[in-house]
Amino acid sequence: MPGPESEEKKVPDNCVKYDICPPKKDTFQKYEDGANKGKKILPKLKATAISKSGEKIEKSIIVEDKVDCVTYHIYWNTETEGKIEKHIPKEITKGYENKYQYIYHDKENNEYKLGIYSATKIKNNYIRADGKYSKEPNIYLINLNDVVQNYSKNNLKYRFNVDSKERSFMNRDTLASFFGALLDAQYEDISCNGFSKKDGSSSPSVSHLNGYHGDFKYLRKDKTLQKGDGTSLNIRYNPELLDVDRQNKWIDLLTKYGWTSFLGWSYKLNGQTYYLHKIYKNTPNHDHHLHVQNYKMNFIKEIK
Numbered sequence: 091m092p093g094p095e096s097e098e099k100k101v102p103d104n105c106v107k108y109d110i111c112p113p114k115k116d117t118f119q120k121y122e123d124g125a126n127k128g129k130k131i132l133p134k135l136k137a138t139a140i141s142k143s144g145e146k147i148e149k150s151i152i153v154e155d156k157v158d159c160v161t162y163h164i165y166w167n168t169e170t171e172g173k174i175e176k177h178i179p180k181e182i183t184k185g186y187e188n189k190y191q192y193i194y195h196d197k198e199n200n201e202y203k204l205g206i207y208s209a210t211k212i213k214n215n216y217i218r219a220d221g222k223y224s225k226e227p228n229i230y231l232i233n234l235n236d237v238v239q240n241y242s243k244n245n246l247k248y249r250f251n252v253d254s255k256e257r258s259f260m261n262r263d264t265l266a267s268f269f270g271a272l273l274d275a276q277y278e279d280i281s282c283n284g285f286s287k288k289d290g291s292s293s294p295s296v297s298h299l300n301g302y303h304g305d306f307k308y309l310r311k312d313k314t315l316q317k318g319d320g321t322s323l324n325i326r327y328n329p330e331l332l333d334v335d336r337q338n339k340w341i342d343l344l345t346k347y348g349w350t351s352f353l354g355w356s357y358k359l360n361g362q363t364y365y366l367h368k369i370y371k372n373t374p375n376h377d378h379h380l381h382v383q384n385y386k387m388n389f390i391k392e393i394k
């Protein structure tokens with residue numbers, strides 16, 4: 091599986107999954123003479139890989155020193171404004187043309203490599219004058235089921251799941267924003283009820299197109315990560331289970347990283363009606379999930 095540190099591995103040809111443990115970089119030996127004097131000797135490792143046809147193959151592979159691919163740098167930046175830069179290298183390492191790396195930079199500017207993920211290029215079938223679902227001719231979707239869902243390094247962590255059979259795709263940009271919100275929040279109970287299908291469509295939802303708009307369960311006070319039919323918290327009927335503070339912070343963080351509009355429901359406590367941040371009315375069918383939409387198309391800065 092692609093994942094953290096996977097840029098140090100070279101995927102064997104024709105393989106979709108592989109499993110090796112690269113040695114720590116500082117344990118590499120160096121060439122003592124010849125044209126490569128002083129350069130690191132890249133060790134060969136045995137890898138077990140699964141080919142596209144499903145068979146297991148053992149291969150010797152070389153641990154690569156460096157991979158150049160399009161990389162999203164996600165910065166904590168300030169309390170209320172996140173920053174994402176998309177760095178496009180002059181030359182992309184062969185085999186990494188459709189892969190995207192994600193790196194998060196925390197408050198103290200520590201770096202966290204979140205993985206390299208493959209995207210599927212699709213045609214943008216939803217080009218509109220207002221550019222709500224991008225005006226680019228192509229969209230690059232990433233399956234959330236391929237993304238590391240339980241991450242922990244130093245004091246940083248996140249955990250999420252995908253509670254949708256088909257609508258498990260974000261696009262390469264919104265995934266960067268999702269990572270920003272996840273790592274700022276450090277919650278371990280984010281359940282995504284779905285973004286888009288693999289072709290960018292979303293029926294029965296009408297607006298979950300091209301991986302820009304999606305749904306999340308409301309957050310519970312007991313912080314349990316839920317999955318399956320009927321597990322979404324309904325804040326109309328069970329408002330006392332809603333973790334108002336964490337839910338508001340989650341909405342603030344999704345805003346911090348590029349989404350501008352949310353649909354939801356009110357909640358009643360002690361006879362008084364309240365609204366979560368950015369929710370101004372009751373939207374039918376949104377008493378059991380938060381809908382996030384209207385992603386800022388100019389949020390991510392491209393750097394060449």
Ligand SMILES: [Zn+2]
Nearest residue numbers: 295304305381
């Ligand atoms: Zn929705």
